[in-house]
Amino acid sequence: MSTITFTNARLIDPESSEDFIGWLQIAEGHIAARGEGTPPVSDEQTIDCGGQCLGPGIVDIGVKVCEPGERHKESYKSAGLAAAAGGVTTIVTRPDTSPAIDTPESLEFVTRRAQADTPVNVLPMAALTKGREGREMTEIGFLQDAGAVAFTDCDHVVVNTKVFSRALTYAKTCGALVIAHPQEPGLSGGAAATSGKFAALRGLPAVSPMAERMGLDRDITLLEMTGAAYHADQITTARALPALERAKRNGLDITAGTSIHHLTLNEIDVADYRTFFKVKPPLRSEDDRLAVIEAVRTGLIDTISSMHTPQDEESKRLPFEEAASGAVALETLLPAALRLYHAEQLDLPSLFRAMALNPAKRLGLNSGRLAIGAPADLVLFDPDVPFVLDRFTLKSKSQNTPFDGQRLQGKVTATYVAGEEVYRRT
Numbered sequence: 001m002s003t004i005t006f007t008n009a010r011l012i013d014p015e016s017s018e019d020f021i022g023w024l025q026i027a028e029g030h031i032a033a034r035g036e037g038t039p040p041v042s043d044e045q046t047i048d049c050g051g052q053c054l055g056p057g058i059v060d061i062g063v064k065v066c067e068p069g070e071r072h073k074e075s076y077k078s079a080g081l082a083a084a085a086g087g088v089t090t091i092v093t094r095p096d097t098s099p100a101i102d103t104p105e106s107l108e109f110v111t112r113r114a115q116a117d118t119p120v121n122v123l124p125m126a127a128l129t130k131g132r133e134g135r136e137m138t139e140i141g142f143l144q145d146a147g148a149v150a151f152t153d154c155d156h157v158v159v160n161t162k163v164f165s166r167a168l169t170y171a172k173t174c175g176a177l178v179i180a181h182p183q184e185p186g187l188s189g190g191a192a193a194t195s196g197k198f199a200a201l202r203g204l205p206a207v208s209p210m211a212e213r214m215g216l217d218r219d220i221t222l223l224e225m226t227g228a229a230y231h232a233d234q235i236t237t238a239r240a241l242p243a244l245e246r247a248k249r250n251g252l253d254i255t256a257g258t259s260i261h262h263l264t265l266n267e268i269d270v271a272d273y274r275t276f277f278k279v280k281p282p283l284r285s286e287d288d289r290l291a292v293i294e295a296v297r298t299g300l301i302d303t304i305s306s307m308h309t310p311q312d313e314e315s316k317r318l319p320f321e322e323a324a325s326g327a328v329a330l331e332t333l334l335p336a337a338l339r340l341y342h343a344e345q346l347d348l349p350s351l352f353r354a355m356a357l358n359p360a361k362r363l364g365l366n367s368g369r370l371a372i373g374a375p376a377d378l379v380l381f382d383p384d385v386p387f388v389l390d391r392f393t394l395k396s397k398s399q400n401t402p403f404d405g406q407r408l409q410g411k412v413t414a415t416y417v418a419g420e421e422v423y424r425r426t
Helices: 076-085 104-117 140-145 161-174 197-202 210-226 238-249 260-264 286-298 333-342 348-362
Strands: 004-013 018-027 030-035 045-048 053-056 058-063 088-093 121-124 177-180 229-232 254-259 303-305 378-388 407-417 420-424
Touching (some): 004 348, 018 348, 058 076, 058 303, 076 088, 076 104, 088 348, 088 407, 104 121, 104 140, 161 177, 161 229, 238 286, 254 260, 260 286, 260 333, 286 348, 303 333, 303 348, 333 378
Parallel strands (some): 004 045, 004 053, 088 121, 229 254, 254 303
Antiparallel strands (some): 004 018, 018 030, 053 378, 378 407
8 A cells, every 4th residue: 555645634633623634554453653744755656635534434333234135225335335435334234124133144245335336444333232122132142253333223222131141241351331212212212302391382293301311311321330331322411411421421321313304303393394304312312412512512312313314205205204314425424424523512532432433442342533543534525615415416326314505614625534435526
């Protein structure tokens, strides 16, 4: 691999919280040197960044690729192209496929597909229980040996606390990370909106924000009992934040994430039953959105993810209650996150701490940083270029994005994985 020196770059380092004009050199797929001022003379390739931002590639936990079972919605090839175009250099894939990824054989299948078709790094998660049915835990040790980086039943809450506690206990003995969806399923079942005046006016079945708090409280209790490593996939309400803060203060091995949609949209965006805004959990109030942004700023919420969930037109072009939940977001994650930067709610090192460094640390990866020796997984982007999003230009097979037609600011210029360019905007 050749040596590449990036000059005149605005380096975004989430590990040191630095944001400065400098240079960065990569060699043999890793970061070799960096600094301010004049870069060392090199006979190899030099790229003048023209003052654009150069940061670590995004590590996106919770991406749904619809293989096996629903390849018409998203394949590894289309997801990989979308990730590269969005500055995502590592996608951590969910096991909520059809059938679920709950055996070493099915995990090996998706791993081979990813290696053959995807230009970015792909790390698969496996189901926590067989068929994601919450009755019998999977063979966690064997799945780890096959390459699973975490275990989750995604949005299927394990209702049986005995089954969940046994799975947490076994995961603890294996040193495995469990990712859960904190919701009280009795309250949240069938909900299409968050309870309140807006849902009442629209006549939508709604769920109280307390369902998230109740689900998190239960999971924290089981963590105290088992000592397992746990990550809450999405914390979206102010009600859940005090419980999360207490759990961290008490020394439990717990981290939490949130989705880009819950950081940048609220329940009013649903407007006249716009199904592209139907996600799970449903969009929250503006007060909740601002509280979650503050939690990301302080580090109480550790990660920001796309929660990329492709749905075809037939699944979305239905009455709001019947429409499928979810939105694609691999390509819109960074431009949407930059809304928070332009609104002066989060600075760029804080954004990349949540989108790159913290997810990498939670999974035990050396990426997500600009440190010497780290993998040369990088994104070069212009945070100021404005554009109107046209969903039909997205590289995902499905185009169910709530940002269609919206004005965004910030585009990826190039993406590098292990020092190799995998995307360049034309």
